[in-house]
Amino acid sequence: MSTKAARRYSSALLTLAGEQKKTGTILKDIEFINKTIQDSRELSLFLKNKIVNQDKKQAVLTELFKKKVSDLTWEFVAFLVSKNREELLFDATKSLLADYNEAAGIVDVHVYYTDDMKPGQVEELQSILEKKTGKTINLILKRDVSLKGGLTVKIEDTVIDGSIKNKLKKLESLFMGSAV
Amino acid sequence: MSQVRPEEVSAILRKQLAGFDNNSDVYDVGTVLEVGDGIARVYGLSKIQAGELVELPDSIDASGEPVRGMVLNLEEDNVGIVLFGSVEAVSEGHTVRRTKDIASLPVGEGVLGRVIDPLGRPLDGKGPIAGKTYKSPLERKAPGVIYREPVTEPLQTGLKAIDALIPIGRGQRELLIGDRQTGKTSIAVDTILNQKETHNTDKPVFCIYVAIGQKGSTIAQVNQILEEKGAKEYTTIVSAPASSAAPFRFIAPYAGTAIGEYFRDTGRHALIIFDDLSKQAVSYREVSLLLRRPPGREAYTGDVFYLHSRLLERAAKINKNDSIAKNMNDVPESIRPLVKGGGSLTAIPIIETQAGDVSAYIPTNVISITDGQIFLQTHLFNAGVRPAIDVGISVSRVGGNAQVKSMKKLSGTMKLDLAQYRELEAFAKFGSDLDLSTQQQLSRGARSVELLKQGLYAPLSVDKQIAILLVNSAGILDKIPVDKISEFESRYLETIGLKYEKELADLADKGVVSPEFQEKLLKEAGTVSNIIAPPAEK
Numbered sequence: 001m002s003t004k005a006a007r008r009y010s011s012a013l014l015t016l017a018g019e020q021k022k023t024g025t026i027l028k029d030i031e032f033i034n035k036t037i038q039d040s041r042e043l044s045l046f047l048k049n050k051i052v053n054q055d056k057k058q059a060v061l062t063e064l065f066k067k068k069v070s071d072l073t074w075e076f077v078a079f080l081v082s083k084n085r086e087e088l089l090f091d092a093t094k095s096l097l098a099d100y101n102e103a104a105g106i107v108d109v110h111v112y113y114t115d116d117m118k119p120g121q122v123e124e125l126q127s128i129l130e131k132k133t134g135k136t137i138n139l140i141l142k143r144d145v146s147l148k149g150g151l152t153v154k155i156e157d158t159v160i161d162g163s164i165k166n167k168l169k170k171l172e173s174l175f176m177g178s179a180v
Numbered sequence: 181m182s183q184v185r186p187e188e189v190s191a192i193l194r195k196q197l198a199g200f201d202n203n204s205d206v207y208d209v210g211t212v213l214e215v216g217d218g219i220a221r222v223y224g225l226s227k228i229q230a231g232e233l234v235e236l237p238d239s240i241d242a243s244g245e246p247v248r249g250m251v252l253n254l255e256e257d258n259v260g261i262v263l264f265g266s267v268e269a270v271s272e273g274h275t276v277r278r279t280k281d282i283a284s285l286p287v288g289e290g291v292l293g294r295v296i297d298p299l300g301r302p303l304d305g306k307g308p309i310a311g312k313t314y315k316s317p318l319e320r321k322a323p324g325v326i327y328r329e330p331v332t333e334p335l336q337t338g339l340k341a342i343d344a345l346i347p348i349g350r351g352q353r354e355l356l357i358g359d360r361q362t363g364k365t366s367i368a369v370d371t372i373l374n375q376k377e378t379h380n381t382d383k384p385v386f387c388i389y390v391a392i393g394q395k396g397s398t399i400a401q402v403n404q405i406l407e408e409k410g411a412k413e414y415t416t417i418v419s420a421p422a423s424s425a426a427p428f429r430f431i432a433p434y435a436g437t438a439i440g441e442y443f444r445d446t447g448r449h450a451l452i453i454f455d456d457l458s459k460q461a462v463s464y465r466e467v468s469l470l471l472r473r474p475p476g477r478e479a480y481t482g483d484v485f486y487l488h489s490r491l492l493e494r495a496a497k498i499n500k501n502d503s504i505a506k507n508m509n510d511v512p513e514s515i516r517p518l519v520k521g522g523g524s525l526t527a528i529p530i531i532e533t534q535a536g537d538v539s540a541y542i543p544t545n546v547i548s549i550t551d552g553q554i555f556l557q558t559h560l561f562n563a564g565v566r567p568a569i570d571v572g573i574s575v576s577r578v579g580g581n582a583q584v585k586s587m588k589k590l591s592g593t594m595k596l597d598l599a600q601y602r603e604l605e606a607f608a609k610f611g612s613d614l615d616l617s618t619q620q621q622l623s624r625g626a627r628s629v630e631l632l633k634q635g636l637y638a639p640l641s642v643d644k645q646i647a648i649l650l651v652n653s654a655g656i657l658d659k660i661p662v663d664k665i666s667e668f669e670s671r672y673l674e675t676i677g678l679k680y681e682k683e684l685a686d687l688a689d690k691g692v693v694s695p696e697f698q699e700k701l702l703k704e705a706g707t708v709s710n711i712i713a714p715p716a717e718k
Contacts, residue, residue: 004257154209157224162204174200 002098006091013076013092014099022072027100029073033065034093048087057086105135110154112144112163129153208278212236213258215270218425219470220249222259222276230254231319233281234261238274241266249276250283250427253471260471262427264299285435286313287442287515292386295403295417298428298435303419314514316442318434321510322493329497331551334582335385335451335526338374338639339367341569341632344591344649345598346554349582350385350449351497351524355546357531357538358556362568364530366636367554368453369402371528373411374639375451385526386443387415388452390436393429393459396421409637429463437494440525444498445511447520452495456530457488461542478541488529488542489549495527552576566633571598584642584691590649594628601625620658627657630665643688644673650698651705660713672708676701 002010017026037044046052046060058081066074080086101107109129117125122139130137133155144152149164210224225234232251239247247269253260263270285300290311295304298318302309331349348354356364368389375385389406391399399419406412416439420432433454443450454460461484468481476482498505498521505521529550531543536558538547547553554574561568580588600621607614608622631652634640640648648669651657660668676684683697693701 007257157208157210157226158206159209160204160206166205167202170205171197171200174197 002091002095003088005085006088007095007099009076009080009085009088010092010096011099013072014096017072020072022070023100025070026073027097029069030093030096032069033073033077034090034097036064037090037093044090047089054081054084057081061086101138106138107133107135107155108138108140110140110142112142112147112152112154114143114145114147114149125153129155210259210276212270212272212274212276214272215263215267217470218263218267218427218467220261220263220270220276222261223257225251225259225276225278228254228259228278229282231282233279233283235277235279236270236274237277239265239269239271241269250431252427252467253473262425262467262471264425264427282317283319283431284315284317285438287316287439288313291416291439293413293415295399295419296435297424298418298420298432300435314442314512316438316512316515318431318438319490320438320441320494320512322490323496323498324509327496327499327505327508329499331497331524331578331582333383333449333497333524334579334584334642335371335449336374336378336642337367337371338641339370339567339634340640340645340649341567341571341634342367342554343583343642343645344587344632345571345595346552346569346574346576347579347583347587347591348526348528348552348576349497349579350526351495352552352576352578352582353492353495353527353529353550354576354579355529355531355550355553356556357533357543357547357553358568359533359536359558362556362558362561363566364532364556365398365402365455367556367567368455368528368530369405370637370639371451372406372415372453373409373637374641375414376409376411377641378449379414383449384414385449385451386440387411388418388436388440388450389415390418390420390432390452390454392420392432392454392456393422393463394455396423405637426463426466430460430467433457433460433491437491437525437527440527441494442515444496444523444525445505445508445515445520446518447498447502447505447523449524449526451526451528454491454527454529456532457546458532458542461487480541484542485545485549488546492527492529492546492549495525497524498522551578564633565629566636569632571595571632572602584646586646586687586691586693587642587649590646590653593653594649597621597624597628601628623658624652624655626662627660627665628652630662631657631669633666640673641684641688642691643684644677646687646693647676647684647701648673650693650701654702654705656702656705656709659715660709664712668708668712671712672705675708676704679704 013026017023047057061077061081065077077089080089080092111125126137126139147163147165148168150162152163153160208225208227210222213221213223228251230251234249234251236247236249241247247263247265249261249263251259252262261276285298286309288309288311290309290313294302294306294309296302300309331351333350335348335350336343337348342348356367358364372387372389375387378385389402391402399417399421403417406415418432418436420429436452436454440450440452461480464484464487465480469475469479473481500522502521506519508519511519529546531546533543534540538544552575555570556568557570560570583591601624604618604622607618631648651672657665680700687693687697
């Protein structure tokens with residue numbers, strides 16, 4: 001989730017990129033910036049720091065990104081800095097990626113499991129989910145032992161809960177005589 | 181020794197488990213972003229509805245139950261939720277689960293005689309609500325114009341001052357307004373007690389007492405009085421005490437109204453008392469401000485008028501035609517087959533003023549919404565006029581049409597007497613210097629005021645009210661000293677109660693005093709007055 005202001009900036013960039021037919025390059029650049037900030041705690045703290053003055057931030061960002069990204073992306077970064085909004089950079093990249101994914105019909109699906117799946121099972125799950133949602137699925141697998149068994153699939157806000165934990169809980173409330 | 185075979189045991193177990201749904205569950209979730217002051221901001225839950233209940237399965241409160249909440253704000257990137265349970269149990273990152281239930285409570289005959297919270301959970305330790313219950317949403321649209329009828333039937337409060345001068349009809353909304361310690365709750369409780377006799381007729385009135393933001397001890401006291409006087413069996417208490425969470429206090433009146441509507445829509449009569457709406461408005465302000473809605477006058481949000489108007493609009497008299505009533509808007513589907521016409525819901529909201537200031541925001545709002553108001557004054561209360569009703573500024577805009585005939589006739593002269601008395605009251609200290617007619621008016625007024633006094637938890641049936649007011653209008657009381665009026669009243673009522681039981685019942689039924697009976701009553705009054713205040717011998 002990202003802040004409102006970051007979303008305003010990122011949607012502007014995405015629209016502009018679309019108009020100039022540079023969406024592919026921009027996307028690559030933004031992914032690169034996103035990963036750089038995510039990997040470096042120092043950089044993310046540096047960008048958020050209010051004490052460090054504007055020129056220093058500008059200098060650091062120039063050295064880091066100017067040569068490695070396209071002109072449009074660099075203009076975007078420079079614009080953020082000139083507006084004193086450099087702390088929004090990470091949020092803006094996140095929201096741009098999310099907006100792009102939504103427009104392109106790509107959904108993140110989290111799958112929680114307990115035991116390793118058999119070969120082919122993951123692919124089968126992916127194809128079933130893609131058929132069901134009608135979207136391209138970006139499968140994110142996570143082991144969660146507390147489920148005790150079974151699978152839990154989370155597509156955006158909707159959870160398909162087939163875990164043993166949930167079934168035990170339902171059984172408990174059935175025994176207690178209250179509604180599930 | 182008898183034995184149970186293992187196969188038998190497993191067969192029984194299997195049978196009990198047969199209802200178990202072994203399929204996967206599908207539900208929507210969100211994540212708590214921040215929590216505090218009884219409010220949680222949640223990310224996700226993109227398909228949620230306003231007013232929907234949510235559950236936080238990770239947040240287990242002291243009683244071992246998951247915390248629940250209600251969605252109030254839908255914003256661009258988050259959802260504002262008010263929490264019903266302990267906030268301490270909730271922390272950042274906890275899962276929030278949709279229940280797909282709009283906030284509602286179970287209603288039915290079983291809620292009578294119970295003390296429940298605004299979500300219908302019993303608080304009196306008498307186990308679950310008995311009998312068939314129907315789920316009814318807290319927020320329901322008020323019935324439309326074609327499903328309504330003008331107010332024509334009286335709702336007797338058992339208080340002479342109200343029934344004679346500020347009558348309330350079934351389906352009316354009458355405001356009880358006054359400072360603290362002026363007897364607002366007592367009038368409300370008296371009214372509930374007086375509905376007991378309606379349960380011997382074919383038009384019983386069921387009662388709902390909604391306690392909002394009150395001390396637990398006060399609620400317990402009301403509960404005890406109702407129980408002692410045998411009024412509990414037709415009354416439900418919806419309790420949202422001062423210790424409960426603010427959202428509970430703000431939804432309590434809607435919960436009470438949902439119960440009242442069940443009786444109203446099934447063709448019966450109900451009375452609901454909101455004690456009090458000023459505290460509800462304060463709770464709503466608390467919740468609204470925490471959700472960062474913009475404040476307006478007295479820091480209430482702009483929709484505080486709608487908060488009360490949509491609530492009180494739900495009090496109504498329903499068209500007596502069953503086929504019209506059946507089509508009523510917004511009836512829960514479970515209740516629709518039971519719908520009958522001719523029911524009513526009478527609302528008596530209570531507002532507490534600060535130092536008699538009725539021009540504050542909430543009092544003016546509720547005065548303008550209701551069909552009349554009963555003002556209670558501290559100075560009257562302290563002067564021993566109890567109930568401390570200020571007859572001069574209290575009004576009932578629709579109740580007059582619902583008054584019984586004889587009462588209407590008597591109340592007309594009484595209103596005039598009292599109005600003249602108030603005008604002349606300032607001259608009372610000149611005593612014998614005044615001319616005869618002024619003196620007469622003063623003495624009549626003083627006796628009328630004395631007559632309207634009434635003890636606590638002693639409601640009077642309408643026939644007896646008529647009988648005593650008749651004596652006043654005939655001028656018999658003028659001969660009795662003011663301090664002996666109450667003695668006269670109790671003696672007179674006792675005598676006629678014994679002698680004319682049948683005639684009084686007839687009067688209560690028809691609402692008209694026959695000339696013969698009137699003569700008998702006046703004669704009886706003359707006899708009693710001669711005993712209390714013997715005429716001076718010449």
